[in-house]
Amino acid sequence: MTKKLDFSLLKTLTQLPGLSGREENVRNFLKEELSSYADEVRTDVLGNLILTKKGTSGKTLLLCAHMDEVGLMVRFIDERGFLRFVIVGGIDPRTLLAQRVRVQTKTGPLLGIIGTKPAHITTEAERSQAVPLKDLFIDLGLPVEQVKELVQVGDPIVLDRSYEEFGDGLISSKAIDNRGGAFILAEVFKQLKNPYYTVQAVFSVQEEVGVRGATTAAFGLDADISLCLDTTGAADIPGVAPQDYIVRVNGGVGISVLDSMTITLKPLFDALKDICNQHHIPYQVRIAQRGGNDAGAVHLSKTGIPTCALSLPTRNIHSNVEICSKKDIQAMIDLTLLCVQEGLHF
Ligand SMILES: [Zn+2]
The missing domain is CATH 2.40.30.40 (Peptidase M42, domain 2)
Known part of the structure; x- marks a missing residue:
């Protein structure tokens, strides 16, 4: 498994301002933080930050996490x-x-x-x-x-709301959607060592207003496969029946099978679950009849790209007291890193 996580980077990321279409503070910070780990760095017309790390197989994996927050x-x-x-x-x-x-x-x-x-x-x-x-x-x-x-x-x-760690390994802050996903992508990118795939790490813009950045970023890259790292609403709260939870906090990484924009291709969905089962990574299947994310745009790019949204369960999503769990973050990093390092074979 991966090294012990330092959450101070997540704290910093959540406190940066990054309204949709005005993500420059987040982009500049991530560029500074990650450029030394990349073989290539660029920013596209809409403002997506794209970092490349070369792999060994000749295949390309697009890892996407949006930088913007609602506001x-x-x-x-x-x-x-x-x-x-x-x-x-x-x-x-x-x-x-x-x-x-x-x-x-x-x-x-x-x-x-x-x-x-x-x-x-x-x-x-x-x-x-x-x-x-x-x-x-x-x-x-x-x-x-x-x-x-x-x-x-x-x-x-x-x-405006501070980052706080509380309870049993939980975190509350503004902008966990999606600095949580950006943190996971940053940590994965830093830990790459001769990955199977050439990794295109896209920190995308304008997801919250209709997956706009991911649309142009995916078009500009010739990816063979993609994983999109985002939060998803966890409704495991009083007054909600278990069948309506979507996902549970502390239930592990959410592997999406269906949301309003995407149905994950079965071989990819099965391959992701197999990796979790083999490596004892806690996971849960995400079904969200409402709501989508960058995967909705990426999988429809060009002639189609097998894409799955990996989701960080988040309570009170789109408020300034969003809540997520350190264990779920760790599970999402572990799964993503294994996919990139060893390849998804289906
Ligand atoms: Zn999001």
């Missing part, structure tokens, strides 16, 4: 300096009330607080339901003149 964007600055915003990616608006955010301005990040009318001046009917998005605003605590000088319509906004 908000400034749409309007009102006459008193409060911001209105749009949502970028699939955030549940119910999770936004009373949260802190960081508005990414041209002179650096500004702390903002998402507010709404206080309980004292709302009706009972208003209080009994979720606050509609249109009634939420961001308070920067600054006079309007200063806000108008610093903030521009179109500025990205990311959720």
Whole structure:
């Protein structure tokens, strides 16, 4: 099995701002962190970071993990300096009330607080339901003149929440979707030693708004096979029946067989399970009738690429208190590394 993991890199990755289409901070960090391990490094037109490591078999494996996170964007600055915003990616608006955010301005990040009318001046009917998005605003605590000088319509906004390790080997933070997958890909890439495949490690952009980066990245690369590393919603929580969990936290790496965008080819699906069984890697089968990921784009590229999404089970996904497990991260690294080093033979 692999070396003991140092999670400080994951902590750093989660705290970087990287709204969809504005991933430059994450990209620059990963480029700095991983370039010395790569035979070739480049960034494509949309901003995908692509690192290559040469292998021995003459075949190419595309490993994909998206860099972007869900968040908000400034749409309007009102006459008193409060911001209105749009949502970028699939955030549940119910999770936004009373949260802190960081508005990414041209002179650096500004702390903002998402507010709404206080309980004292709302009706009972208003209080009994979720606050509609249109009634939420961001308070920067600054006079309007200063806000108008610093903030521009179109500025990205990311959720703000620290990285915490808690409970029995769990982690909670903002942006585990998908800095968790990016961390796994970074760790795998660092540990490559004469891999079977030539590895094209793609840190993709704009997954959360429709797998856009992976679409162009896959087209630009001639991959024989692909694994996409992402989080998936774990609904193993109160009020949900076990058949609706999708995956469980601490249940091992999720091997996708079906989601709304992809059905994994049977030989690849079976080969991945065989590797887990042979090497005692904990795994679970992921079926998600709603939701997709970069695999949806990659497997349809050109004449088709056998592709599977490996998934990190994540509770509270698309909120700023996402939760994942260190054991599941380890299992996902172990499986991915074995696939790349020894090859998937089917
Ligand atoms: Zn994701």
